[in-house]
Amino acid sequence: MFDKEAQSFLEELIITPSPTGYEWPGQKVWKEYISRYSDKVETGVYGSAMARLQINADLPTIMLEAHADEIGMVVQHISDNGFITLNKLGGSDSTIARGKRVYIHSKKGRVTGVVGNTAIHLQDSKNGGGKQPAWKDIFVDIGVSSKEEALEMIQVGDPVTFTDELDYLNDEIITGRALDNRIGGFAIAQVVKRLKKQKKDLKVNVIALNSVQEEVGGFGARMMSFRHMPHAALVTDVTHATDTPGINNKEHGSVKIGGGPTVQHGGANHPAVVDLIEQIAADKKIEIQHEATSIRTGTDTDSIFYQQTGIPSALISLPLRYMHSPVETVSLKDLDNLITLMAETVMAMKEDQEFVIEG
Ligand SMILES: [Zn+2]
Numbered sequence: 254m255f256d257k258e259a260q261s262f263l264e265e266l267i268i269t270p271s272p273t274g275y276e277w278p279g280q281k282v283w284k285e286y287i288s289r290y291s292d293k294v295e296t297g298v299y300g301s302a303m304a305r306l307q308i309n310a311d312l313p314t315i316m317l318e319a320h321a322d323e324i325g326m327v328v329q330h331i332s333d334n335g336f337i338t339l340n341k342l343g344g345s346d347s348t349i350a351r352g353k354r355v356y357i358h359s360k361k362g363r364v365t366g367v368v369g370n371t372a373i374h375l376q377d378s379k380n381g382g383g384k385q386p387a388w389k390d391i392f393v394d395i396g397v398s399s400k401e402e403a404l405e406m407i408q409v410g411d412p413v414t415f416t417d418e419l420d421y422l423n424d425e426i427i428t429g430r431a432l433d434n435r436i437g438g439f440a441i442a443q444v445v446k447r448l449k450k451q452k453k454d455l456k457v458n459v460i461a462l463n464s465v466q467e468e469v470g471g472f473g474a475r476m477m478s479f480r481h482m483p484h485a486a487l488v489t490d491v492t493h494a495t496d497t498p499g500i501n502n503k504e505h506g507s508v509k510i511g512g513g514p515t516v517q518h519g520g521a522n523h524p525a526v527v528d529l530i531e532q533i534a535a536d537k538k539i540e541i542q543h544e545a546t547s548i549r550t551g552t553d554t555d556s557i558f559y560q561q562t563g564i565p566s567a568l569i570s571l572p573l574r575y576m577h578s579p580v581e582t583v584s585l586k587d588l589d590n591l592i593t594l595m596a597e598t599v600m601a602m603k604e605d606q607e608f609v610i611e612g
Contacts, residue, residue: 254589259443262286267435268418270358272325273342273468275412276300279321283438283463290446291461297480299465301473306448306459313484313606314458315599316564317444318474319437320467320490320553323430324577326350326388326413328357331404335397337366339388339413343468344577347388353579354416355393359407365416366393417579425585426510432573432581433491438463440489440571440592447596456604457484464553471556478557478564485526485565485608487595490552491583492517492544492570506544508572510584513540514591515570520546521558523565525608530567533598539590542572565608569594 255263262282271279280302288294291304302321324343331337337357341347352370356363369392376382381390393413397403419429441461448459460481464473467490478486495502496509508515516530534541549555550568558566571591574582 254585255443259446262442263439264419266439267429267431270325270356270412270414271321271323271431271435272412272414273322273466275325275358276321276465279435279438280463280465283321283442287442287445287461290442290449297465297473297477299473299476301465301477302463303477303481304445304461306445306452306455308452308455308458312457312604313602314460314481315602316478316481316483316486316557317441317459317461317595317599318478318486318488318553318557319441319463320434320465320474321438321463322465322468323414323433323435324468326355328407328409328411328413329388331400331407331409332392333400335395335399335403336369337393337395337403337407339391339393341388342412346577347391348385349578350391351386355413356416357393357395357407357411357413359411361406364395364406366395368392369394415579422582426582427585428580428582430579430581432583433576434467436491436571436583436588437489440588440595443592444595444599447592448599451600455600457599457602457606459599467553471553474553475556475560479560482561483564484606485523486554486557486567487526487598488552488554488557488566488568489591489595490568490570491573491576491581493576494572494574497574508542508544510572510574510582511586512542512572514587514594515542515544515572517544517546517550517568517570520548521550521554522546522567523558523608524610526565526567529601530569530594530598533601534594537593537597539594541594544570
């Protein structure tokens with residue numbers, strides 16, 4: 254599905270820890286790769302990374318966007334006997350943390366710790382037995398016995414991630430930490446790579462933006478889209494696959510992995526951009542799924558579409574199971590189709606492309 258070079262880029266990008274606010278290790282990997290397929294790479298003041306395929310300054314510029322950050326944790330407190338309390342960066346789920354290994358990314362290097370799980374034999378109501386823990390109830394053990402010893406290795410404010418990396422459940426299905434949304438950074442890089450090959454037929458300029466700080470409010474996307482004001486934006490992120498046991502489809506919709514990328518309707522999704530995407534999907538025989546938005550898209554699209562006088566935007570998502578856990582799971586077939594859909598949509602844009610709501 255992907256060539257060897259792309260496959261190893263995917264694997265390296267996913268396993269490189271880049272929690273919200275500390276994205277530079279992953280951004281370095283992304284910029285190094287995309288610089289081979291673009292004309293110019295630049296970095297925003299907070300670390301968002303952008304690559305450009307420039308055809309002609311008079312032509313419209315289309316932005317492809319994904320977010321670079323992953324949820325994580327941060328060292329909040331170190332007790333006198335060297336146990337560490339965490340807080341969350343973004344929407345990390347405290348109920349899955351106990352009994353897992355973590356890496357603390359300190360300036361002095363990577364420190365391994367374990368999230369303590371009081372033995373089932375010793376649990377009682379006083380140490381949280383049987384209860385869903387909050388982050389303040391959880392502690393990390395890095396094998397030291399005092400605060401002083403801990404401070405030789407780490408400090409308050411160091412980012413923390415689970416140690417889980419990437420696994421293939423089979424040729425098509427992969428699972429790992431931070432697929433949300435390192436997989437989107439991979440996708441837009443592949444779109445640029447495909448567009449570069451067809452550059453002579455491209456009628457628009459293209460920028461690919463890998464934004465920081467999505468998980469805490471879409472800040473990187475806001476800064477960079479204000480600065481560059483593209484003519485339109487195609488955003489990609491992961492979306493909830495709802496095809497696993499116990500999910501109420503009436504409430505959360507029906508999206509499955511392996512059923513194709515999803516197109517979202519309503520709100521920040523501009524109807525004319527969505528129409529074009531649906532038309533391309535039909536022409537190219539790419540199976541897609543549909544999602545409705547209620548108040549927000551819950552992605553960087555919310556930060557992009559209303560900048561200045563408005564940027565016609567649309568969200569194309571990759572179905573993902575078990576969001577915000579270390580076993581996020583997606584289909585590479587969906588990923589390939591998403592990349593094709595984004596690339597073909599850009600290829601279909603004209604030199605005088607307008608997105609107008611018919612009234
Ligand atoms: Zn995301």
